[in-house]
Amino acid sequence: MGRVSDAERPRVSVVIPALNEARNIGHVLATLPADTFEVVLVDGGSTDGTVEVARSVMPGLRVVQQTGTGKGDALAAGVRACSGDAIVLIDADGSTDGSEIPRFVDALIDGADVAKGSRFMAGGGSRDISPLRRTGNAFFCSLVNMLFGTRYSDLCYGFNAAWKTSFDRIGLDWAGFEVETVLGIRAAVSGLRVTEVPSLELPRLYGSSNLRPLRDGWRVLRAILRERMRRVPQSVGEEANGGVAPKLLTP
Numbered sequence: 001m002g003r004v005s006d007a008e009r010p011r012v013s014v015v016i017p018a019l020n021e022a023r024n025i026g027h028v029l030a031t032l033p034a035d036t037f038e039v040v041l042v043d044g045g046s047t048d049g050t051v052e053v054a055r056s057v058m059p060g061l062r063v064v065q066q067t068g069t070g071k072g073d074a075l076a077a078g079v080r081a082c083s084g085d086a087i088v089l090i091d092a093d094g095s096t097d098g099s100e101i102p103r104f105v106d107a108l109i110d111g112a113d114v115a116k117g118s119r120f121m122a123g124g125g126s127r128d129i130s131p132l133r134r135t136g137n138a139f140f141c142s143l144v145n146m147l148f149g150t151r152y153s154d155l156c157y158g159f160n161a162a163w164k165t166s167f168d169r170i171g172l173d174w175a176g177f178e179v180e181t182v183l184g185i186r187a188a189v190s191g192l193r194v195t196e197v198p199s200l201e202l203p204r205l206y207g208s209s210n211l212r213p214l215r216d217g218w219r220v221l222r223a224i225l226r227e228r229m230r231r232v233p234q235s236v237g238e239e240a241n242g243g244v245a246p247k248l249l250t251p
Helices: 022-030 050-057 071-081 098-109 131-148 164-170 179-189 213-229
Strands: 012-018 038-043 062-065 086-089 114-118 160-163 194-198
Touching: 012 022, 012 071, 012 098, 022 050, 022 098, 038 050, 038 071, 050 062, 062 071, 071 086, 071 179, 086 098, 086 164, 098 114, 098 160, 098 194, 114 179, 131 179, 131 213, 160 164, 160 179, 164 179, 179 194, 179 213
Parallel strands: 012 038, 012 086, 038 062, 114 194
Antiparallel strands: 086 160, 114 160
């Protein structure tokens, strides 16, 4: 963000979905850049004081009470509540490092419509992923790249950013963990310029994950197939990372 003047910098909103993350949320908020315009915490009905802890650390943050269920539903609610120019999505468990946010914003400033975090490109990595999750991600990447003509190296990661107008075009309407995969698919199908940004996934700080690899893997596969059956444009345009997107046929 230092490559543009203060007047040209976008107002950055950060969306954090949370469910019983009281032991983690303070650390996550402390990693955010000091010039963050807005933080939107979407609470899924926490009973451990997550909201109270968050407000004690950052009194000015906005809290949205989730009325539905699932991570995707929470992210959609958070995006709707944002008033910034660019929106960054991160997790509340400490696995995504807020200090990386400037990389994602730089990618948007440099011309991307969507900046997708990747643990599997040069400069990225994971200290948390299991062999099963790694294998599943590789399979889903191969499938999506084949069906939609993309060149993604990571699809199932919660660190993503886009201009607010890009989120309006994508439309987040899947309720569960499949939301990140759908975001990548719809960004490509909509002709948005996508840049992958290297990111290091850290282990969850405290507590246990709500992710269930087999259950959620099935949800991701179902989402991919349903997105393929949607009516899509005849072409998805050039990707920001230099890839040439093929033409897609309407099923």
